[in-house]
Amino acid sequence: MPKQKHEALQIQFGEHIQKIRLKKGLSLRSVAANCELDDSNISKIENGKFNVQLSTIVELAKGLGVEKRELLEF
Known part of the structure; x- marks a missing residue:
């Protein structure tokens, strides 16, 4: 996969994670604590x-309190 596409996916994934976190009203520290x-x-x-x-996806799902598959639906 070309580097630019790879970086674009990382950005999209990150934006999706942040959206989930903010929707749940969680801080970075509270996710990390979980x-x-x-x-x-x-x-x-x-x-x-x-x-x-x-x-890392497994840990993020645990910290955000969501199913793993939800993190990949972006």
Whole structure:
């Protein structure tokens, strides 16, 4: 996959994560407290600056209180 498409997906994914978090009224710290991720890494994900692994998706879902599949519906 070309680098630009890869970066565009990261940005779209991050925007989707942020939208879910804000819709639920959660802070970065509260999401981090509910999973095994640092709030600075969650911020990087939301800003499209972090390429997530499957294990990160699992942790994000736990922290946001949503099903894993919901994170990929963007």
